[in-house]
Amino acid sequence: MKGSFYWLLSAFVCTFILISCRPNNKSVTVPFTLDHNRMLIEAELQGNDGSWHKAKLWVDTGNPKFYMSESLARSLGIDLTNDVVNPDVPTPAGIRIGGMQLNFEGVKSKVMLEPFWLFSTMHNDGNLPSTVLKKYDVVFDYPKKELTLAEPGSIEHTGICVDAAVNSETGIIQIDAVIGGDNLSFALDNGAAYSFISGEVLDRIYNKNSDWPRITGALGCANMWGWWPPQEESAPVVRIPEMMWGPVRIAGAAIVGVPYVAPGGPSLGDWYSQKTARHVDGFLGPNVFKAFRIEIDYSNNAIYFEKGDEFDSHDMDIVGLTLRPIADGSYQVIGIAEKDGKPAVESIEPGDILLQVGDLKTTGETMGTVVDALRGKPGDICTLILKRDEKQFTIQATVERFL
Incomplete structure (x- = not known):
C-alpha cells in the first residue's frame, strides 16, 4: 500500500512538471539578436518527411511573403528540380518558435535563389512575415531583446x-x-x-x-x-x-x-x-x-x-565607407563619405575589397559585424586592409562623427 502511494505521488509530480514545462499555446516569448539592426530569432521547420530542422528567421513586418533560402528548402525536402528562379512552393507543414506552432495558414511561400545577399548578409535561413505576425498580439521588446507572440486580446x-x-x-x-x-x-x-x-x-x-x-x-x-x-x-x-x-x-x-x-x-x-x-x-x-x-x-x-533605453543619436560615429557584400562573402567599397568637402578616408577607391578591420577578417562575416567593426569614438583609428587589382594594402582610417 505504502509503495503504491509513493508510486502515485511520483506519477502526479511528474505529470505536474510535464504540464508546467509544456509551451503555452496562447503565447510565446523568445530572445532575439540584432544584426545590422535586423531582428533574428531561432525557429524550427518541419520537413516533408516529418523531421524538424533548426533555422534562423529574420522578423520582418514589411514583407507579407515567407522567403526561405535554397539550403533550407533542400533540407526540408522541397523539390527544386524545375528550372524556375525564386519558385513558389508549399509552406512547410510546421513552423514553431519557442515550442509554439505558428499559424502560417494562407501565407505564400517562395524559395529565393536570388539575390544572394538576401541571406548571406545576416546568415539567416528565412523570414517571419507580416502575414503571420498580424494573427497575433506582438511585442518587440528591444531593451530586453525579446519577441512575444500572443493570442489577440491576451496582452494587457x-x-x-x-x-x-x-x-x-x-x-x-x-x-x-x-x-x-x-x-x-x-x-x-x-x-x-x-x-x-x-x-x-x-x-x-x-x-x-x-x-x-x-x-x-x-x-x-x-x-x-x-x-x-x-x-x-x-x-x-x-x-x-x-x-x-x-x-x-x-x-x-x-x-x-x-x-x-x-x-x-x-x-x-x-x-x-x-x-x-x-x-x-x-x-x-x-x-x-x-x-x-x-x-x-x-x-x-x-x-x-x-x-526603455536612451536613443542612440551617435549611430553615425564611424569610418566613412559605404559597402556591399559580394558573392564570395567579401565586402566591396562602393562609396567614401565626404567630411568638410573632401573624402573622409584617403587612398581608398570604389571597387576596393575590404579584407580586414582591425583584427576582424571580413570575408564570411555578417554585414552587421563588419559595419560595427568600423564604429568607435570620433578620433579613434582603425587599421584597414584592402585589396585592389589583386594587391593588398593597409591604411589607417579615422572614425568621424558624420551626423
Missing part, C-alpha cells in the same frame, strides 16, 4: 497608444508622423536596417530646414544592403531634430532619402504603398524605435510605445 497593454492602420491582406502596419511641420505617413518596417523616405519628400522638408545636419552617402545601418535601394553611396541622410508619432516624440533620428526604387521606377513611397492600407511616404526602421518596448495590437489598429 502598457505604454503610449498611437493609432495605426493595418492592411488586412498584407498585415503591414503604418502610423502618421509630423516632421518639420509636414504631415506624413510611414510603414513600420523592423525588417529594414534603417528608416527611408521618398527623395522628393526629404528634399521638400530639408529645403525648409536647411540647418538640419545632412550628409551624402549612407553609412552604418543606413547602408542597408549595398545593392538596394539604388545608389546608397550618394543617398542623402538627414538628422531630424524632432519627429512626432501622435503623442510620441523622437529626437535626433536620421532618415535616408531614396529617389527611386529602380532606374525609371516609382518613388519609394509609391512603391511601398502597394502593400499598405493608405499611401505612405516611406518606412521607419529600427534606428528610430529600438529604444522602445513596442506592442502591436493588429486587431484594434493600435501600437503602444514604452520608452
Whole structure:
C-alpha cells in the first residue's frame, strides 16, 4: 500500500512538471539578436518527411511573403528540380518558435535563389512575415531583446497608444508622423536596417530646414544592403531634430532619402504603398524605435510605445565607407563619405575589397559585424586592409562623427 502511494505521488509530480514545462499555446516569448539592426530569432521547420530542422528567421513586418533560402528548402525536402528562379512552393507543414506552432495558414511561400545577399548578409535561413505576425498580439521588446507572440486580446497593454492602420491582406502596419511641420505617413518596417523616405519628400522638408545636419552617402545601418535601394553611396541622410508619432516624440533620428526604387521606377513611397492600407511616404526602421518596448495590437489598429533605453543619436560615429557584400562573402567599397568637402578616408577607391578591420577578417562575416567593426569614438583609428587589382594594402582610417 505504502509503495503504491509513493508510486502515485511520483506519477502526479511528474505529470505536474510535464504540464508546467509544456509551451503555452496562447503565447510565446523568445530572445532575439540584432544584426545590422535586423531582428533574428531561432525557429524550427518541419520537413516533408516529418523531421524538424533548426533555422534562423529574420522578423520582418514589411514583407507579407515567407522567403526561405535554397539550403533550407533542400533540407526540408522541397523539390527544386524545375528550372524556375525564386519558385513558389508549399509552406512547410510546421513552423514553431519557442515550442509554439505558428499559424502560417494562407501565407505564400517562395524559395529565393536570388539575390544572394538576401541571406548571406545576416546568415539567416528565412523570414517571419507580416502575414503571420498580424494573427497575433506582438511585442518587440528591444531593451530586453525579446519577441512575444500572443493570442489577440491576451496582452494587457502598457505604454503610449498611437493609432495605426493595418492592411488586412498584407498585415503591414503604418502610423502618421509630423516632421518639420509636414504631415506624413510611414510603414513600420523592423525588417529594414534603417528608416527611408521618398527623395522628393526629404528634399521638400530639408529645403525648409536647411540647418538640419545632412550628409551624402549612407553609412552604418543606413547602408542597408549595398545593392538596394539604388545608389546608397550618394543617398542623402538627414538628422531630424524632432519627429512626432501622435503623442510620441523622437529626437535626433536620421532618415535616408531614396529617389527611386529602380532606374525609371516609382518613388519609394509609391512603391511601398502597394502593400499598405493608405499611401505612405516611406518606412521607419529600427534606428528610430529600438529604444522602445513596442506592442502591436493588429486587431484594434493600435501600437503602444514604452520608452526603455536612451536613443542612440551617435549611430553615425564611424569610418566613412559605404559597402556591399559580394558573392564570395567579401565586402566591396562602393562609396567614401565626404567630411568638410573632401573624402573622409584617403587612398581608398570604389571597387576596393575590404579584407580586414582591425583584427576582424571580413570575408564570411555578417554585414552587421563588419559595419560595427568600423564604429568607435570620433578620433579613434582603425587599421584597414584592402585589396585592389589583386594587391593588398593597409591604411589607417579615422572614425568621424558624420551626423
